[in-house]
Amino acid sequence: MQTSRSLRCLLGILRTRSVGVKDALRFTCPSGQLKFSSVAVDAETPSLVSEGLGKWQIVGAACITRLPVICPPMTPIEEEYSKLIxxxxxxxxxxxxxxxxxxxxxxxxxxxxxxxxxxxxxxxxxxxxxxxxxxxxxxxxxxFNFAPRVTEADQTGNLQTLNRALDRALVLLVKQKLGDEYQWVFPQSPWIPGETLRQTCERIIKEKCGTNLKVKVLGNAPCGFYKYKYPKQLRSEGFIGAKVFFYKAQVTGVTGEVQPGSDIAEHQWLTHNQLDGKLKSSYAKSVAMFLVSDQ
Structure with a gap:
């Protein structure tokens, strides 16, 4: 009975140990008592050692969109249905x-x-x-002359203005300096202790896009997530990579004038179909999880 209770106690201890720990046990039972020795090996230790036992940096990012201004042209089926209605x-x-x-x-x-x-x-x-x-x-x-559906920006290929693709939703991308190179991403910045992630997103919009861009942040919780590792030469501060939390925001103004921050070389307002040509494949997959296409 004493041995049975000891076994149940041992099983309870093993259940409370962290996931990934393997125990090699040696049992001896002289005089009816259970004795054991344990050698613990953590399966996650090699990966932590290879990554320098670093931490992940929390980063906020703003997915700023402009909704369609006019309705897209109807398809033949939609026209027929509209006449019937x-x-x-x-x-x-x-x-x-x-x-x-x-x-x-x-x-x-x-x-x-x-x-x-x-x-x-x-x-x-x-x-x-x-x-x-x-x-x-x-x-x-x-x-009466109706306003044209195709604007001057559409004709000249100007991607830095909101006065284009009026029947499509547009998303703001910036060419931001991340590490030693510039990459096309949503405006982003590291989280500062004491901020909520929403406050981080609101600060990003002011710092990276200027105060003339009138934007409303939607919700207090992030809508998406993306994780990537920093190059080894950029891990001097102890961070092995970044965990990016996306927040959705919508343009409420008319012009949408962007005043890029010091670390932004260029900005563009792109349709959903144009995002894949700018973003990295892994980044684009994360964005596609929460950004629903308008077509």
Whole structure:
């Protein structure tokens, strides 16, 4: 019974040990007592040694988007469906004020022919009729020029302005200096102790994009995550790499003027389809986990 209790105690100790630890046990049982010696080997120790027992640096990044300004052109199926819905709405809806006015004008015209209108009705009938109003609206529509869907920035290939691809969602990418080289990423910066990750993201927008870009951060929790290791020559501060936490943000202003920070060489507003051509494959896979395409 004592040996059985000792075995249960031993199993309880083994269950509480950390994952990845292997124990080599040697058992001896003289005089009914259980004795053992343990040699612990941590399976994760070799990897920590190879990485210099360093820490991961916490980094925040802002995924700044601009929603479409106009609706994209409808496909043939969408056009057909839109016509069907419009016809059903007209057939099953009540008459509009303009339609009622047209009917009243017809009745008033018949009464004029029979001379059954009094002086007040005659004065009212001399005003603009619904049909005349409709003709005036049609003539005004003919002279109205709609704004072009294709802007000057689209024609010249200018990617640094929001006044392009009006029917698509745009995402801000910056060519930021990370280590010794520049890379295309979302604006990012290390987390400062005492900040929340959202506060880090708000600070990044001001430092990397300027104060003229009006942006609203969406939510208090990150929407995505990405991890990468620093080159060995850049691990002098004890960090083996960075863990990047993405936050979504939306442009609330009209112009979206970006004033790049000192460590940013260039910025571009790109559609979702253009991101893969700029981002590294591993970075693009992490972004695709939370950034839903608009097509």
């Amino acid at each position: 419009t016809k059903l709405e007209i057939d099953h809806s009540l008459k509009s004020n303009h339609e009622l006015r047209l009917e009243q004008d017809v009745i008033r015209t018949e009464l004029l022919k029979s001379s059954d209108l009094d002086d007040a009705d005659l004065e009212e009938s001399s005003q603009q009729t619904a049909l005349e109003y409709e003709d005036a609206c049609v003539e005004e529509l003919k002279t």
